[in-house]
Amino acid sequence: MAHHQADVIIIGGGIVGCTTAYQLTRAGVDVLLLDRDGIGSGASGRSGGGVRQSARVSEEIPLAKASVALFPDLSDELGVDIEYVQAGNLRVVESLDYRRAMQVDVARQQSHGLDVSWLEVADVLELVPTLRWQSIIGASYCPDDGHCNPLRLVTGFYNKAIEGGTRVLLNCEVQNIVQKDSGLAEVETPAHTATAPVVVLAAGFGSQKLCYQIGYDLPLANVRYESMITEPLPPLFRQMFGVASSDLFFRQTANGGVHFGGGILEETGQEDTHTTSSNLQLAVAHISKLVSDLEKAKLLRTWGGLDPSTPDGMPIIDFLNENVLLASGFCGHGLATGPIVGQYLAQWVQNGVCPEALAPFNRNRFDGWLQTKWTPSGSVAAVLATEDTQIAGAGELDARVPFMTPPKYEEPDEPSGQPKLAVNPQMCTGCRMCEVACSIAHEQETAQAQLRIQVVYPSDDYFLPIVCIHCEERHCLKVCPHEAMQVNEQGAVSIIRENCTSCMECIFACPTGGVTHSPAKSAVVKCDLCDGDPACVRYCPTEAITFRHIDAAASDELATLMTTHLPSRAAR
Amino acid sequence: MYYGYTGNILRVDLGTGTVSRELLELQMAEDFIGGRGLASRLLCQEFDPAADALSPENPLIFGTGPLTGTGAPATSRYVVVCKAPLTGTIACSNSGGFFGPELKFAGYDALIIQGESAEPVYLWIDNRTVQIRPAESLWGKFPTETESALRSLTHPSAKVACIGPGGENLSLLAGVVNDGYRLAARSGVGALMGKKKLKAIAVHGTGSVSLQDPQQFWKAALDMHQKITADPVSFGSFRAYGTASLVSLINEMGAYPTRNFQSDTFEGAAHTSGEALVDGILQRNRACFACPIACTRVSEVKEGPYQGRGEGPEYESIWALGALCGVADLAAVSKANFICGDYGIDTISTGATIACAMELFEKGALPEQELGFPLRFGDAAALVRAVEMTGKREGFGDVLADGSYRLAVRYGHPEFFMGAKKLEMSAYSPRVFQGMALQYATSNRGACHVRGNTVAAELYGIPRYLPPEALEQKEEMVRRPFQNSTAFVDSTGICLFTKFAITHREICALLAPATGLDFNFDRSIEQGDRIWNLERMFNLRAGFTCEDDRLPQRVSEPAVDGPRAGSRAILQEHLQTYYLLRGWDESGRPTRAKLEELGLEDWWGVCNDA
Incomplete structure (x- = not known):
């Protein structure tokens, strides 16, 4: 059994592993790179080759922008087209x-x-x-x-890393990472062991098994x-x-x-x-x-x-313990962001401080999540479902009105259909009494985990409750595969708890955040209009929520308002 | 099964890095309720009041009340209790926002932080998971920056209580800041948090507050909600103009202390009134958790040299940084207020300390070379500069950061300190409000206004009108409907501002169905009395005597001008009556019979040995 020592061990010869190895060796760090198969044999080499910043979740945009800025010079830097x-x-x-x-x-x-x-x-x-x-x-x-040629990009970084002195063990599957009393981490493979103060775990889906052994359940x-x-x-x-x-x-x-x-x-x-x-x-x-x-x-x-x-379409980049730095779950965005992620990881490894750009990718953001289902990243539906769609200057959507003005939604001249909930952010003081009223009306306790209505705070002077707007389309009802949704007397879609399997199809189908999942109850919940006397309306001290007939234009406006301010699922 | 309460007390030892959970004793909850009462009771069992306030043994206790987070109106409060670094008395600083309810949702009634960390740390409480994490990267950050940094490090909707740079540099004016702008401000509790090297506490809770009888609770909550929204003070003026609505009222009464209490009327009050605030800088109003009042001002100064944005300024801040320093410029006052928020220091004590420095300077006791610049009453630019230096402990700010008592003593004029027990008085002149005079002198945390704000009776007539200058019945009024009652309210987790609209009866009507315990009106009076006496015993053991129940000589001298010229604080005459009514001896010590009546007899030996 051969034994190796290094300053940093990198597990995974994909784009992230190779760029990190390249950056670290350039800085004079002694690096050992291991891969189960060969270079670029996983997600990186199989990539579609897109190098894009658009259609990213907000947290990832700065990273993608910084990375795209590197691409024009990479051919020269790596010496390969x-x-x-x-x-x-x-x-x-x-x-x-x-x-x-x-x-x-x-x-x-x-x-x-x-x-x-x-x-x-x-x-x-x-x-x-x-x-x-x-x-x-x-x-x-x-x-x-x-776009670019993914294989050339990965091997370009790999060859440069070798040139710089990175040592490599290929066809060498890591079976365990152990923390030693010496403060070092030891990496075990069938034929080798290697120790280093820091192990960068960038093995894509392969990271999951190693994380599990360390005691971290990687949601991948x-x-x-x-x-x-x-x-x-x-x-x-x-x-x-x-x-x-x-x-x-x-x-x-x-x-x-x-x-x-x-x-x-x-x-x-x-x-x-x-x-x-x-x-x-x-x-x-x-x-x-x-x-x-x-x-x-x-x-x-x-x-x-x-x-x-990952559940929210963003990678997980975080230390798992004193030694192991995880960088996996790039959701198909690794190729484009890899060059900059390599730079940041190299910085983090060297100075021990999490670069600000990587902070949003911490692993704790999933704590308390029910990890049963998530949409694969990529589609707009997924982006909307997972995205923090705060638009800067959103106040301009409705010109900012001084406080305490009357509600803006007018009753239509000829009311048709049934009354619905209307939300007016100008009147909302952010007190969350609607949440309380709703919770007590439905669950007989003040609870945070069954949010049929939730107040969000896009800025320090703009707040509003997010709640089902009872749209005509009823996406939730249409997608429910288990006949767990029905339309009640008030015209609201309500949930038949016995039939609901918490598959959450409805949550993803709703563009306005009207359906949510309650971890405490292990159930999907949504507004049912309280038999025609909504508790939130009764208890709202400022008429920020009203129960009234609203016309199609106002309904569209409400939908935009909700979609715009829908918080990311992690924040809910 | 606990109702109303979560039943858990979280204990964190920063010295050893250990975290443990203890169960709440229901008997203690029945005796001391929660919040201020329970946390004070816990402090007394943890710590010898005679020890130094900045020693590692002094625990920092965060307490919530049984109503906190239940969703009844204005149930947002939490308290920070410890031995006060500024005063040496018991400290109980109180704040609203969303932090307190989040602690309950995470599953904790109280949080005891003991020991000291060697390196800056923050505490991350994610429901049952509690971690002590390094906070080097947060050290030096303003509260709003700390909050957003912590939200990316922990959970996007985590609620944060932290200290600003003021707490880090152990300013005795420092408070604990939550939700970006709100301070548990007084007594220097932030300095203790800074001494413990605890930058922040981030909490994320997804649990709930269970109610014993939800139907009954909901009925009582709606009833209270209707009473508050129908009330002209709580819902009317506080909603429209915030606490600053008081500026015009109090100034017109001639009870608005000005230029370090040298006068009781401020000619520039109209420029800094609640009405001026609404017309000038208010962006909108904002609410704490479940509060129909929404008195918080979100304000912004958009033009001129004092641009800034934040919450407030509140009535007391406008007064301390305005009239007390002779400054009539709302933009400058707001800026000074925002800076106090950024550094996490108490606006009242900061303003009062600068006012004291101004008087020392004008009277030649404080040389300009030590200050570095002239500091005269009415000089807005000098005020803003001094506030910033205080926050940073920069230059003369190093002296200012320790408060006006130490400043006045240092320059040989202790009579320029305007307070009691080292805590600066607030914005109601004790020359005019005789009730406030007695309250300032006897309050357990020094001369503050929220231990028994008799202005409610002496101005608004709540619960009944007693003219401010009247002496009759003031002792009983201060004792029972104000001091004891406030101790009760502060312990439940409900906001004191509701008290204009409701009484103990409404609060007990919530407490009983929430907790399933026997809370009723008669017991609430006894509970308030018990808490007040416990705090008094703490202070006696800490070395305070009736000699400390004093007011500055200046307010005992007649007011020289204004509508109430000639009025003066009359204290000595009713102090003995007050002691008698409280069941204390002539030197202000609770008698053995009194302690037995309240179940505090264990304290008899503790204090009489001392």
Whole structure:
């Protein structure tokens, strides 16, 4: 059994491991890099190659921006052409249902200083004439995004790290990481042991098993997708593409092949990389709908892609104990953010201080979560469901009114339908009495974990309750697979507790945060309008919530208000 | 099964790094309720009052009341109890916001922090998981910055109580700040937290407060809600103008102490009134947990040299940083108030200390070379500068940061200290309000206004009107409906501001169904009395005597100007009657019979040996 010593041991030869090894060796640190298989054999080498900042959750935008800024110079720095094309990213919207959600999401991203805009279909076609207009409603467009060759990027960093003196053990599976009395960590593999003060654990889905041994239950699902490449074709487009309502992505590589992937995302309990013909057909059919004349092209090669995904679509980067620094669960965003993450990790390892940019990715954010189901990252629905959609200057949506003005929602001239809840942030003092009233009315105690209504504080002078707006569409009712939802006398969708399995389909389907999950009750809860006399309304001291007839325009406005201020699930 | 209470007391030893959980004794809860009473009782069992306030043995106790977090109106309060670094008396500083309820949701009635850490740490309480974590990166940060940093380090909706740089540099004016802007301000409790190197406590709770009889509780809560929203003081003026609504009222009465209590009328009051605040800098009002009143001001000074943003200023802050220093510029007063918030220091004591320095300077006792700049009454720029230096302990700020008593003594004029037991008086002149004179002198934490704010009776006529200058019945009024009653209210977790609209009866109507314990009106009077006497015994054991139940000579001299010229504080005459009514001997010590009546007989030996 061979024994090794190093300053830092890195487990995982993917993009994060290789960039970190490169940065550390450059700083004169003695690094030992281990991988179970080979370099880029996991999610990194199988990646779609997108290098984008757009369509990220807010916490990740600064990281993605900093990383994209590095890409133009990487070919020179690494001495290898990474085939980087900075021609923009289009996130195509195919259905009217997603149009507004995408526009809201574009506004959110703009509020984080991202150059991203909403393009109507004519503008999309002007930019990319080879798309089929029949299939497209519009797209979000970020001109600074692009794509690169993932294998060249990973191996470029790897070769530079070797040049700098990184030692490497490949085909060497780490079985355990043990903390020694000496204060060092020992890494055990079948044929080797190695000790170092710091171990960087960047093994993607493979990190989960090692974390478990350390006593940390890493909330990671492995999501498999189909990936494939066609024979070289004449130039079709230079941009990177994603699709809002599904997980199809595509780009044209330097030699002309169209690299695309998607299909039905499958959650697998292991690192399953096989491909299935049915899934391939779905992806081919989908891209053929969007790109002209592609159905005739021959496929050269297919492979299974991997997205180790966390519940909120963000990586987990945090120390697990004094020795082990975890950086895994990049949810398919690792390739693009890898170059900057490597720099930050190297800093963190060297000076012991968490770089501010990595703070949002701490592991404690999941404490208390019920980890039964999460949507794979990538789709707008997931972004909206998990995203902290605070828009800076949101007060401008409703011009700021001095305090104590009368409610703004007028009764329509001819009331139709049944009364609903109307929320007026200008009147809300943030006292949370509605939460209390609701909790006592439904659960007979003052509880924080069954929030049918929840006050959020987007800024120190703007507050409002988030509650079901009783929309006409009733997405929650439509998606419920277990007949656990019904419409009650007040026209509110209410939950039949006996039938509810807490599958949370309704939570993800609702764009306005009207349905929530109560960990304390292990149940899904939502507003049922209290038999026509809502407790929140009765108890609100300022008429910030009222029970009244509202017209369609006001209802739309309410939906926008809720969607805009819906807190991330972690904050709920 | 506990109702109302969570039943858990969390004990954290920063010296050894251990965390443990203890069960609340129900008998103790029945005797001392919660909040101020329970935390004071815990302090007495943990700590010898004779020991030094900044010693590691002095525990910092965070207490909530049985009503905190239940959702009845204004049930947001928590208290910070310890031996006070500023005064050496028992300290109980009280604050609202959302931190107290969150502690309950996390499952704790009280939090005892003992020992001292060698390095800066913060406490992360996530329901049942409690961690002591390093806080080097937070040290030096303002409360709002600390809160947002901690939210990214812990949980996005964690509630945070912390100290500002004032607490870190052991300023005796420092308080504990929660929800970014709210201070458990007085007595220097923040200095003890700084001494313990405890930067912050972040709490995230997903539990609930169980109620023994929810239907009955809900009925009582709605009843109280209606009474408060119908009340012209609580809901009317406090809602519209905040506590600052008092500026005009008190000044017009000629009871608004000015220029370190040299006068009782301030010519510039109109510029700094609640009305001026609403017209000038108010952005909107904001509420604490479950409060219909929403007296908090979110304000911003957008133009001029004093730009800033924050909450407040409250009535006492406007007064201490305004009239008391002779400053009539609302923007400067607000700026000084925001700076106090940033450094986490008490606005009343800070303003009073600077006012004292101004008098020392104007009367030639404090040389300019020591100050570094002239500090005259009415100089707004000098005020703001002095406040910032105090927060930083920079230059002469190092002296100011220890409060006006030490300042006045240091420069040979203890008579310029305007307070009692080293704590500065508040914004109601004891020359005019005879009830306040007796209250300032006898209050257990020094001359503060919230241990028994008799202004309610002497101005608003609540519970009944007694003219401010009247002497008859003032002893009984101070004792029972104010001091004892306040001790009771502070122990339940409900906000004192509701007391304009409701009485003990309404509070007991909540306590009984919430806890399932036998809370009623008669017992509430006894409980308040018990808590007051316990605090008194703590102070006696700490070395205080009836000689400390005194007011500054200045307020015993007739007011020279204003509508109440000639009025003066009359104290000596009713002090003996007050002692007698309290069941104390002529030197202000509770008699053995009194202690037995209250079940405090164990204290007899403790204090009479001392």
